[in-house]
Amino acid sequence: MAKRRGSRRPFGKEMMPGLRLQGRTAWTENATPGQDVYGETLRRGGLEEWRRWDPRRSKLGAGLVRTENEEISLLPKAGSRVLYLGAGHGTTVSHLHDIVCGADNHRGGRLVAVDLAPRCLRDLNHLARSRPGLIPLLADARKHSMIAALMPYRADWLFQDVAQASQVDIFLNACERFLRTGGLGLFSLKAASERWDGEGERALFDKVATRLSESGLELVENIELAGFEEHHMLFVCRMV
């Protein structure tokens, strides 16, 4: 059972529809009031219920804490079209859904969540049953035709978190095929999934950053996730 606390008084500061910040802690408006997704804290504030975005469980959540730019510049707007590669068990996806779609998809967003593992899809399917606008897809992130069949449009916002060897290529190809011009692409790089070249993690991160900017993406920010998620770097890119 989730912890629930707080009064009807609004808390923190509303940054955009569905997102509140109190200090550096982000809260999203619960699209399924009374239900938590991964044991996070629930809290009332105003007329809505809010879910705490745990930076230790979600790399995007950690990115929000660590970013030097404005928090909302990292996130998709309400009602936008989102593609999430490597959705896992739906921790981050649920918060994105709160922001992009909201309860009964009243914000009119679309969120396609792709993962390769049937075990993960089992959780995502349960999530999608109670959250319209979320479209789970059991597919390889490299198989574009399957994603395109469920997403006959370009996304405004793309997030990739696949821990496998060719993660940079997968990200670049996905951005080229699915991200609209001006759209934001976020990419969480797991150093341990890349081939070890003996030059250390720092050199690897630099190399990837150079590769991203050489491929025609505008690199907005590199966010170090150490402290929340070791050996990870979050790259924020804009499609030009």
Next chain:
Amino acid sequence: MVWIAFDWRVALVIDDKGRILDEESWSGKMSNSLIIDRLDLIGNGGITTEARRLEERWPDACVHMAGDPQLPAHEFPQPDEEMQNAFDEAALSLSEAGVAKAAGDPDRRLEHLLSASEELRAAWLTMESRLVEWTALFLPTARVERDRSRLARIIAESTSLQNLSEELSAQLPESGPGDSEWNSMVSWADMVRGCRSRLDRMEDAIRVLATEHLPSLSKLLGPLLAARLCVSAHGRMRLARLPAGTVQILGAEKAFFSHLHNGTPPPKHGHIFMHPWISRSPWWIRGKVSRMLAAKASVASRCDAFSGQLWSDEKVTEVEQRVEEIRATHQDPPPGKRR
């Protein structure tokens, strides 16, 4: 230059400036299963009947899925709410069907069966050795270690310590267990006995599944070893694609990486060592036999995975003859080498 853009329900012909020249919409009833069929079709690189009709009418058009960056900028018609809901429902069903299909995957079933039987075997062995120690505490003169497998049954069926001591022909101690202590011991014995029969049942299940999933490999190595190789290779398809040298040392990862990192001697065999042709051979030919057997196992697993001709008993006999040959040509340990 003209282009055809399509998704699951509509197809358009557009020109370089994004003007719509022609259009075909899906007029059929939007039932869940029909939408799933269409998503499946285009997801696997096919095109819809609408797009095909347009392609016949505009033979020199380039066909792309809607949203493809190669298409010129254009307005693609958006689905209305009813269509969108039908689509969402179909997409969810598609995903649920994919998850349900994973339940039929013998690789995953084998993995659970094998891990479960390993856990049960570990638990059973610990519990049995505790039972032996426990009994020996009360009946120090009984030779309980001699027949461990019968011990659990004897204790579970005996009514008192006295009864048990007669059964084991041992002397009764001066002070024995209290009633509840004795009952705990008996129920522990009952549990050990239950574990044994559960383990047998589980291994039968592995045999059945492995013989069905890996018929040739099971014939060559026996179903339990075949299942173990398949699970540690993460699936039949991956096992079939592994080189024979990897099959040879599957299960000896610790020794192998210690060899790579620290230069210790490389392992000669992994799980495959369990096969009596290797474990019952003298130490100086185990490497030779396991190299040969791994190569044959690799061939057999490929026959299973790529639906080739299944191995016959004669083939297995041929391999056995090879083992005999190796044994015959290397009867003595090589001079100067010691274990």
